[in-house]
Amino acid sequence: MRWPLPHSSSTQFEAPRNMDTSKFYDKLYSMPARDFPTEWMAEAWGHSEIRANLTYGLSRMVSKIGELAHGADHLDLLARSLSNEQLVQLYIDIRDQSHRFEEEWREEFERAFPKIVSRLPEPYVFPEIDRFLKGEELHVGWARNAWEVDRAREFITSVMARDLEQGGMFWCEPSWLEHLDLCLTRDQLLRLYTEMRDISGRPEQEWRHVFEESFPDCVDHFPKPLDRPEGA
Structure with missing residues (x-):
């Protein structure tokens, strides 16, 4: 595979000194x-x-x-x-x-x-993240520890949101949502809801019920669904 160039394919390089080519x-x-x-x-x-x-x-x-x-x-x-x-x-x-x-x-x-x-620097997030990506069993409290590292939280949230956007079922596996319910605080779950809404762009009426059923203690605290223009 060749090294991809930036979007401007006409980018020209000044010849490095002592090199026998201008490109x-x-x-x-x-x-x-x-x-x-x-x-x-x-x-x-x-x-x-x-x-x-x-x-x-x-x-x-x-x-x-x-x-x-x-x-x-x-x-x-x-x-x-x-x-x-x-x-x-x-x-x-x-x-x-x-x-x-x-x-x-x-x-x-x-x-x-x-x-x-x-x-090399230590990875930003936990080695067990591959188990999360494969849908394998995670140790008790894993998400609680992951949510304390911004980059880990952002990564997991983005994976869930992309899966939701694409109509997947990985994000809402019952065992995973149960794990989140055990590990995360109400404020963390509310933030997860808001970020998944904003990143995925999916109408809330399609998936809000999953959050309400999985996290009943948060039902009265979830933000009101956004009014989106038709076709948005």
Whole structure:
């Protein structure tokens, strides 16, 4: 797979000093990545526009499918060309730009860049998040702990809202809602309702009853349904 460019396909790159091409991407794809000398990519990475676009390409794929989705040769070119500090920063940039949970792609990143595994920051959220994503049983109190970390709460809420938006049933599995009822405070459940309403965009009359049946102590406290224009 090639490195995706930003939406403006006409973006031009000034030739890095001492490079024999005025178009970085033309040069990058003119021959196999394994044939490029380490110094070539190391110098290219020093140019902020090239670095930003390469980072964008990786972040975009992680954002879309939760994978780096680039050939081993291209990842190896980065691995042998960038310093440990640059690779760690690349990880942080992908994490912050992709807005995907790290457990979805961290293992792939570690395989591609094994020399910096011990230098990577701890994941923002809990390793057990993959069990949540697979619908597996969670230990008692898991959601209570997760809700104390903003990024974990935001991730879980967004997963539920996307599933609701797409008409899925994952978000409203009885065992999961029972887990939330045991773990979360009333204020946290009310916030979850509001954020799912705002993120999913689904008419509340389609799913409000699930919240009312699952969290009866909150029924009198849920906000009134929004009046949405017809067809909205």
